[in-house]
Amino acid sequence: MTGFRDFLTRFRPAASPGRAAPSGVPADRSAELRAELAPPLALLEQVEAEARSVRDRAEAAAAARRREAEQQAEEIVAEAQEEAGRVRARAAEQVARAAETEAAELLAEASREAVAVREHAVSRTPALADRVLALVVEDLSAEESPLASADRPAPGPKRPPEGGL
Template sequence: MARLREFAGRFRPAGVPGAAAPAAVPADRRACREAELEPVFAALAKTARTCSDLREQAEKDARELKRQAGERCEAILADARSRTAAERADALAVAQGRVLAEHKALLDEARRTAHDIGERARSRLPHLVERALDRIRALGAEP
């Protein structure tokens, strides 16, 4: 670390204004600054290496996490694809069951309606036959 005298020396002018004085050599300010900051930069070099190592480790960890996530994603997709056929078959069975139930209900309703129509026809048939016979007899009685 620079002493107070060296620190203050940086602010000394190289020469006094006015006539030229005997040849005096100005202080090498750049060398003084470099010497003063060298320990700071040396301490920062260790920190910079630590940061670089941490960044490399973080990138490595990120690549590993990304790889693991990709594997999990592939496993989930493979499981979903394998279950697709079974899910479709189940959905088809449910849909077919509904269609068959609706078909059976319609068929039962049609049978009941046909039975009701048959019953009404059977109950009306004797009356209609009697009317038809009456008309035929009436035709035969006419001159």
């Protein structure tokens, strides 16, 4: 890069005032500017190449991270699906156990009720048998006496006594 002194020399007169000097080669200002700007532009090209390299490396790193993140996401989804299967199995097992417990309780209750009904039937059977026997005997004795049939009501089921069947 040119220094400040070279910069200032552009503004100096080429010759002292006076008689005309012999003509020379005209100054090539564009070549001078190119020569002056070549070193900073070369540095800029270097920086641009380095920036491109950094950008390419960053894109490659981003793509690698993206692939890694996708793989992790797939693994997480697979683990979640496996865990969901295990959770469903545990829930089904708990529901089945609860249903078995409830069924066992209902069966025990039904057994207790059946025993109670049997006991009630056994306790009432002698009284009912006595009533049936009395009715049959009454019907049989009524058939033997024709006069008695006019005085008595028609045979059939009688009204049960209070408090029982």
